[in-house]
Amino acid sequence: MNLNKEQLLTAYRMMKTIRDFEERVHVEFAAGEIPGFVHLYAGEEACAVGVCTHLSTEDWIASTHRGHGHCIAKGVDVHGMMAELFGRKTGLCGGKGGSMHVADLELGMMGANGIVGGGPPLVCGAALAEKRAGKGHVAVAFVGDGGSNQGTTLESLNLAKIWDLPAIFVVEDNGYAEATSSKYSIAAKSNAERARGFGLPAVRVDGHDFFAVHEAAGEAVERARSGGGPTLLDCQVNRYFGHFEGDAQTYRSQGEAQQLRDHQDCLVRFRERVTAADEISPEELDAIDHETQVLIEEATVAAKAAPEPTEEDLLTDVYVAY
């Protein structure tokens, strides 16, 4: 594998941080501690991390409503994220965005998005800005199988291609757009095939396999950086939780999620591969497991103790100046 030990450890840490973050949010939400809606990324970690490992803070990503994984993979502060989910003033967005709008533009994270398909046009814009700047930076749009049918996404594929934008479209097909299966909703054989119909190079990727994602993403990012235009990655993933927390998931077969945890888990597969290759010892991974648990615990405790925004905060930051 063409990643060194440090990179492998970093990738694992990131994926494990996402997993622990989501599992904790699941618990806190069920306990009534988190307001609003949350959409959990647990199960899909290899996709966010496999892609974002190739990106720096000078590259851009736009995410979906299921954005915690992309945020963490892009290096966004975990404490700030947890506080944001709890609606606290110390949150990344001052408590004014919440789970669906976590963003950190300084790290090139253009935001989770409450509008399905909201990201791709924005990414075309960031890619346009980067193309003009000429420093080889790229922009990545994550969309779900649901978002892949939205007009904004399809228009963006076309626009990115005619302008040869340094854009990468990563479809995370987890089989369900809310409660409706992607097999039903997508007429084309696959999003990869559909993207090729739009003139883009595209590949299908096993999104549970960090290394497969990493390799495919590497090619796409390199193509974009070197002026070769956009690519679409059609990643097959699975989410362990519902569309939103509180979703009874009766549209899934019984035991489906547990089956996936038992047989498809991206963290387990990563561990198996790196330990079998003697790249990393199980103890080193266990140590990371412990550290991420501590990080998430600390972030949660801090979030719960953090102050709420004030009445004045209601009216601030609508405009730069009015």
Added chain:
Amino acid sequence: MARTLSFQNAINEAIDQEMARDPSIVLLGEDVAGGEGGAGEMDAWGGVLGVTKGLYGKYPERVMDTPISESAFVGAAIGAATSGLRPVVELMFNDFMGVCFDQIFNQAAKFRYMFGGKAETPVVIRTMMGAGFRAAAQHSQSLYSMFTHIPGLKCVVPSNPYDAKGLLIEAIRDNDPVIFFEHKNLYQLEGDVPEESYTIPFGEAEIVRDGEDITIVTLAEMVHESLKAAEALGKDGIECEIVDLRTTSPMDEDTILESVENTGRVVVVDEANPRCSMATDISALIAEKAFASLKAPIKMVTAPHTPVPFNQTLEDLYKPSADNIAAVVREVAEYQKSWETTASNN
């Protein structure tokens, strides 16, 4: 030094001068040059009514024709604005807002607030509005109230070439998302326009006519219809003060209220449909904050609650005319409360 320019050339000059000054400004939209990819001329159109003609020739790297995919390219302009460019994107007709409104009202308008003050979205969306072209229902609306309603957007509606240039330069330099409405019937209107760059601040209405008897609050082409009405009324001794809003968000409430406090009577003239409009917005403002000054009910002159008709006669009936305006102004000017009449008779 003043010379005359048409409204559309004033807009062209504003964009030209700003693009010369700031390399981060890019111009995009459908046929803003026209000719991309074809065997004929580049800059074939310069916009469907020629407003941006010549800019491609001066700034070929920064003027981009787009496919007909508003949500992608307006969204791209918005995304580019958050990542370092200052795009001026054209939504050809404001009637097309439906195909890209999410990017405008849920994305651009809300980034700064949702992201806790950390985003800046310096995008200008130029768009055509207005009836009178016989362009019918889907190419003739005046939709500024729908954008004014959205916190996070700014809305600019110039009525003359001088204002168009100054307000557009201000819009391009503004760091918030600005929707710039160009009434298509005003494009050929000539007016004095300084050669140098200048700005006009947002939220400053202009009193285009002084008068003591009654206030008309209005915008865009209706400023000119109101002036015609005022001229006719002046011959009958009814002197109208006309407030040209210039921007609906932010809106100059002080000038409106001060004028109404002086005259005590007001008619709001708005080419748009009447429900949930600028007319109702301003009427409520006046009723709430200048009630004590009012000597007559507030009246509005607007289009009817219908789409814009195609037929010429019908369209001319649809749009408020100088005669319509004069009739309503006269009514309000002459309104006496019944007990006042009694008192003055004694």
